[in-house]
Amino acid sequence: MQITPLTGAGAEITGVDIRALTAPQFDAVRQAYADHGVIFFRDQSLSEEDHIAFARRFGPININRFFLAHERYPEIALVLKEKEQKTNIGGGWHTDHSYDAEPAMGSVLVARQLPDEGGDTWFASMYTAYDTLDADTRNEIDSLRAVHSAKHIFGSQTDNFYKANEDTGGRIGNTAAADVLEDVAHPVVITHPLSGKKALYVNPAFTTRIAGYSDEASSALLMRLYAHAMNPDHAHRFKWQPGSVAFWDNRATWHWAMNDYHGERRLMHRITIEGCALN
Ligand SMILES: O=C(O)CCC(=O)C(=O)O
Ligand SMILES: [Fe+2]
Secondary structure, three states: OEEEEOOOOOEEEEOOOOOOOOHHHHHHHHHHHHHHOEEEEOOOOOOHHHHHHHHHOOOOEEOOOOEOEOOOOOOOEEEEEOOOOOOOOOOOOEOOOOOOOOOOOEEEEEEEEOOOOOOOEEEEEHHHHHHOOOHHHHHHHOOOEEEEOOHHHHOOOOOOOOOOOOOOOOOEOOHHHHHOOOOEEEEOEEEOOOOOOEEEOOOOOOEEEEOOOOHHHHHHHHHHHHHHHOOHHHEEEEOOOOOOEEEEEOOOEEEEEOOOOOOOOEEEEEEEEOOOOOO
């Protein structure tokens, strides 16, 4: 088994069948995941059961409240864009689940049907984003907290790339679940629960404000942090192939699913693993 760091973010793990990881291989995979924030595998052949079994080795599975589920396996959420649909899921920089008090650890995404060209996913390292901030900004944000919400993204009153309208074909199964979610606050800089490294933990989709700042100061700081975190030097563009698997950590990375394959169908199976409160 070989672990190769990639440009920008993440690492590729080769020479391994993730259906049959030995205990030492599993430990090495988990360490690579903690160190790099996202890991990629190629040429895997996972059935739905294999996918579930791999995810379960990392923790309990989070059943998604908003996305459509696989018809036989409720643990698997469908990340689907049909031929005739124009918007996709995740088409902007974000990290999943920051609107929860205990945000999910991450997701294992398996490619099931890919367009001939396009449909890549970008991942950005929030370890690198934090480490490369100037010292004054790091000092300013080290003790701040930010508020996160899902209402404006998944709720019934939204109008954005996730919306369950005729175009998205009701991909978001349950907007009412988002309407009743309480907003939560997390530190702007977290100590990552697996690696112990510091990571920037705000994101353009779900973070609504810096706690205790005026609207103006809050937007100014968030815009500055986002502009820095979006630097392509901190990101890796992953090109999917049949058999590709990506496993990202929501606390150490952002991701962005490109929407450049209109007229073709793309189907991914996603399993999300529970996380913990962040400090
Ligand atoms: O389709 C993808 O590549 C990722 C979509 C996304 O944002 C997610 O599954 O959380
Ligand atoms: Fe996502």
